[in-house]
Amino acid sequence: MxxxxxxxxxxxxxxxxxxxxxxxxxxxxxxxxxxxxxxxENPLNVVGTVPYWQDQVLLCKRNIEPRFGFWTLPAGFMELGETTAQGAARETDEEAGAHIQMGPLFSLMNVMRVGQVHMYYLAPLTDTVFNPGPESIEARLFREDEIPWDEIAFRTVRETLKHYFEDRRKGAFGFHTLDL
Amino acid sequence: MxxxxxxxxxxxxxxxxxxxxxxxxxxxxxxxxxxxxxxxENPLNVVGTVPYWQDQVLLCKRNIEPRFGFWTLPAGFMELGETTAQGAARETDEEAGAHIQMGPLFSLMNVMRVGQVHMYYLAPLTDTVFNPGPESIEARLFREDEIPWDEIAFRTVRETLKHYFEDRRKGAFGFHTLDL
Ligand SMILES: [Zn+2]
Ligand SMILES: [Zn+2]
Incomplete structure (x- = not known):
């Protein structure tokens, strides 16, 4: 990025x-x-997922700059020849090696300063076997009280996680838009 | 495009x-x-609005290729330095010269074949004075039974209009995603 x-x-x-x-x-x-x-020259889409298992969410520890060593949801640039959801699934496979079902679009955030639109899909995990790729040091599940809020790589990830746990408490997942 | x-x-x-x-x-x-x-090289975002007034929707007759002479919702490529909603508002001004309030995101559609993601926002009109720009031959309001379904320029526009009138009948506007 x-x-x-x-x-x-x-x-x-x-x-x-x-x-x-x-x-x-x-x-x-x-x-x-x-x-x-x-x-x-036009804005680029960054697509990713919120992979979850019971009361836990999967985060990846970044093995690349920017934000080396910080935690993120799996996400990356959307490519030609794929839909937003297919791109999100590909990034989840590449960065976490996680097995998911693809759920609905959960957040869409404009990051105007860098010319990017970030989109995250809800994605229930089908098992808890992960196989992080070269871009990740580690991939692991976090309960809400374990999330390393001060070591989250990007504000779009933090906002998406906050909405996820809020909606989970409410028992109803919405669709969230935000301009950063 | x-x-x-x-x-x-x-x-x-x-x-x-x-x-x-x-x-x-x-x-x-x-x-x-x-x-x-x-x-x-990455997919591009096309952003636009569903401008509406009472039971009518605003369409523009295209003065440019592709689909010269066909009807469309105001929309165009998102630019650097604007959010998706700001781009949608700009296109509505440029193509229709219409005065709107910006509402929520209504549809997001992947058009994978051409590497595009189309997004339409609901946008109540604040008056019915239009001033179409050089890309439009004409801008006018249509009730559902007046929509020229066979002369709609793009499938994303047709799908968005169909959802708009369906949701209007239900009395509740949702958020719709589709892969074309
Ligand atoms: Zn040249
Ligand atoms: Zn060179």
Whole structure:
């Protein structure tokens, strides 16, 4: 989840681009003076799950930057060729090696500063065998009173966990949106 | 909403890229043999509204391809520097010149074939003065029995309209997800 570098060269022909506002547009884009290609840059989706087992939630300890050593829900960038739920399932497999059923979309959060939209799905675990991949140091279950709130990697994860345990107490899971 | 062209040159240095699977990755990416930049391509978000007034919904007749002359809800690509709801409001202003209050997220639909996620917000109109922009031939209100179902531009729009009128009859608006 690194910051994106500015576009300097045309993706079609390699010529150095200019930042100008194209006709019929409202904002500057990287435009190629040789072939005319206009390069758009748009927000990215980060998709993940809230894997749960009885009164516990599965978190992964990050083995990568940013936030090395902090705890997170399994999540990552949505790829072409998959739906939001398929991406969330793939990340859960890659980061935790956990076995889940895919439930409904639970949270959608805009992180405007970094140009990202984060979405988390509820995902009941079908067993408690985990097999964390190279991006995770460890994957384990936490009851609410065990959650390391000061060592949660991202605010979107903290907000999603808070809503999860609140809704669980209420006995009814909703859909939560938030702008950060 | 055109198809994206394949990346041929490095955005950082202009060198012709190779498509290879980078180390610790699972799929081919455009990788620069000169500077090592890895180019990721990800799904895009299309954000819009269901602007409504009493028992009517606002549709725009498209003045652009694709689907020139067909009817659509106001929607377009989410930009950097805005939230999903802000993007939906901007598109509603640009395409219809309509005055709305922003309501809750109503539908989220994966259109995997084109690498897009479409989201529509409920948006009560505050008046019935419209001022369609250059992308629209016309903007007008339709009651359910007036909707030109065979001239709706996109399936995501048709599905969102169907859910809108169903929920309206029930007297309760939900949140709807769908994979197309
Ligand atoms: Zn060019
Ligand atoms: Zn390069």
């Amino acid at each position: 690194t910051e994106r570098d500015k576009i300097k060269h045309c993706r079609a022909c390699g010529t150095a681009v200019n930042y100008i506002v194209p006709p019929d547009d409202a904002r500057p884009r990287a435009v190629c003076p040789a072939c005319g290609t206009v390069h758009y | 055109t198809e994206r062209d394949k990346i041929k040159h490095c955005r950082a240095c202009g060198t012709a890229v190779n498509y290879i699977v980078p180390p610790d990755d699972a799929r081919p990416r455009a990788v620069c043999p000169a500077c090592g930049t890895v180019h990721y």
